Amino acid sequence: MNERDNLIELPFYTALNKPLLLAGGERELMMMSGLVSLTLIFVALSLQSAIIGIALWLFLSTVLRMMAKKDPMMSKVYVENMKYKKFYPALMSANMMK
16 A cells, blocks of 8 residues: 555635735735826816826836736735845854853
8 A cells, every 4th residue: 555545635715815906906006196197186176187097097007917927926025025124244153252
């Protein structure tokens, strides 16, 4: 009898591992771009601001979808990356200080 025959296989639910996307882009960024565009449209209440708001939303949603295709967590990775310093100087270890 083979060892593989005794192993139990459990299903892996992909819904628990997929990133949360809204309309193909990161959820938070897509909602923020929609909010900014709608605010521009409804605060100014003119045809010109409506055209600019719709164009802004189309541009931002396209860029956010392209970002999500490359990496669905790109903005979170970028924010985490910005926390690191560009250079970490070498320090002596505790044993060498004696």
